[in-house]
Amino acid sequence: xxxxxxxxxxxxxxxxxxxxxxxxxxxxxxxxxxxxxxxxxxxxxxxxxxxxxxxxxxxxxxxxxxxxxxxxxxxxxxxxxxxxxxxxxxxxxxxxxxxxxxxxxxxxxxxxxxxxxxxxxxxxxxxxxxxxxxxxxxxxxxxxxxxxxxxxxxxxxxxxxxxxxxxxxxxxxxxxxxxxxxxxxxxxxxxxxxxxxxxxxxxxxxxxxxxxxxxxxxxxxxxxxxxxxxx
Amino acid sequence: xxxxxxxxxxxxxxxxxxxxxxxxxxxxxxxxxxxxxxxxxxxxxxxxxxxxxxxxxxxxxxxxxxxxxxxxxxxxxxxxxxxxxxxxxxxxxxxxxxxxxxxxxxxxxxxxxxxx
Numbered sequence: 177x178x179x180x181x182x183x184x185x186x187x188x189x190x191x192x193x194x195x196x197x198x199x200x201x202x203x204x205x206x207x208x209x210x211x212x213x214x215x216x217x218x219x220x221x222x223x224x225x226x227x228x229x230x231x232x233x234x235x236x237x238x239x240x241x242x243x244x245x246x247x248x249x250x251x252x253x254x255x256x257x258x259x260x261x262x263x264x265x266x267x268x269x270x271x272x273x274x275x276x277x278x279x280x281x282x283x284x285x286x287x288x289x290x291x292x293x294x295x296x297x298x299x300x301x302x303x304x305x306x307x308x309x310x311x312x313x314x315x316x317x318x319x320x321x322x323x324x325x326x327x328x329x330x331x332x333x334x335x336x337x338x339x340x341x342x343x344x345x346x347x348x349x350x351x352x353x354x355x356x357x358x359x360x361x362x363x364x365x366x367x368x369x370x371x372x373x374x375x376x377x378x379x380x381x382x383x384x385x386x387x388x389x390x391x392x393x394x395x396x397x398x399x400x401x402x403x404x405x406x407x
Numbered sequence: 408x409x410x411x412x413x414x415x416x417x418x419x420x421x422x423x424x425x426x427x428x429x430x431x432x433x434x435x436x437x438x439x440x441x442x443x444x445x446x447x448x449x450x451x452x453x454x455x456x457x458x459x460x461x462x463x464x465x466x467x468x469x470x471x472x473x474x475x476x477x478x479x480x481x482x483x484x485x486x487x488x489x490x491x492x493x494x495x496x497x498x499x500x501x502x503x504x505x506x507x508x509x510x511x512x513x514x515x516x517x518x519x520x521x522x523x
Contacts (some may be wrong), residue, residue, distance in 0.1 A: 223433075223435070223453075225509040225510045225511075226507075226508055226509055227408075227504055227508055227509070228508040229504060229506065229507060229508030230508075231408045231490055231504060234408055234492065234494065234500045235431070235433070235500060235502065235510065235513050236494060236515070236521065237494075262523075264523055266438070266453070301438070301439060301442045302438045302439065334442065334445065
């Protein structure tokens with residue numbers, strides 16, 4: 177399907193690299209179309225487990241490494257408006273829920289997006305993903321229905337297909353594969369072992385790998401089947 | 408970080424004994440453990456910037472080592488420590504990494520608070 181032109185796209189994820197595999201091709205496409213993209217990244221992935229063997233980082237140096245990787249990834253996608261929101265990895269769900277909604281509301285008020293991309297609440301596995309998704313849905317729910325931006329959500333829990341069916345938004349980002357590979361490679365501390373295999377599959381023309389890599393899939397948030405009645 | 412040399416690590420642990428130190432202690436299986444292995448019971452714990460003063464600290468066992476700190480009214484210990492370093496700020500960073508380099512446990516001591 178054709179990627180629709182937007183006024184402004186707001187991307188909200190908790191970890192550097194959350195955008196890389198499933199969304200970076202779409203982001204690059206928007207940038208190429210001249211659509212401004214704001215990427216709010218809530219933490220620096222301070223609690224990432226991969227320190228390497230032999231180790232290339234410590235628990236205390238990892239945040240700086242991932243901050244630099246995030247900046248390089250934004251450069252690869254062409255994002256000029258990166259917001260690092262200063263929360264700590266694995267603590268997002270323990271923050272005050274209203275404060276989290278306000279954080280997203282402030283971003284919406286400032287950037288006036290026509291599209292927001294985040295995770296799907298209930299189907300995004302990691303507690304930080306879930307907390308981010310809840311905050312975004314709550315903030316958007318407060319926008320009067322006529323003015324609401326579209327909400328595309330990434331879902332990858334094991335039960336997703338059974339419960340949500342197939343994603344309704346599929347972006348073919350074949351034209352952006354180089355940028356997508358560069359984005360993934362920018363997050364080297366998180367992706368280096370995966371990328372070796374991935375780049376080989378792509379180079380060999382592995383059709384399943386290319387399909388998975390070139391198609392970015394989203395669910396339009398189902399307001400008629402909201403994850404909660406009110407907040 | 409380097410692989411633990413028990414005598415050297417013991418000397419570093421001794422050097423923090425009797426001082427008011429900030430502690431980071433963490434155990435983790437990773438947030439995706441139950442996603443990749445359904446039915447896996449995922450448990451972990453995390454404390455950061457809690458102040459303690461220990462009178463005795465010991466590294467015990469072959470690698471992976473156990474490190475225990477005896478407090479006036481309690482204990483701290485970590486199991487599975489494989490690597491450590493004293494960083495540029497004089498902090499003692501100990502970690503237990505599995506064979507693929509993934510952190511499973513961390514125990515860190517510092518005379519100044521760790522970043523947020």
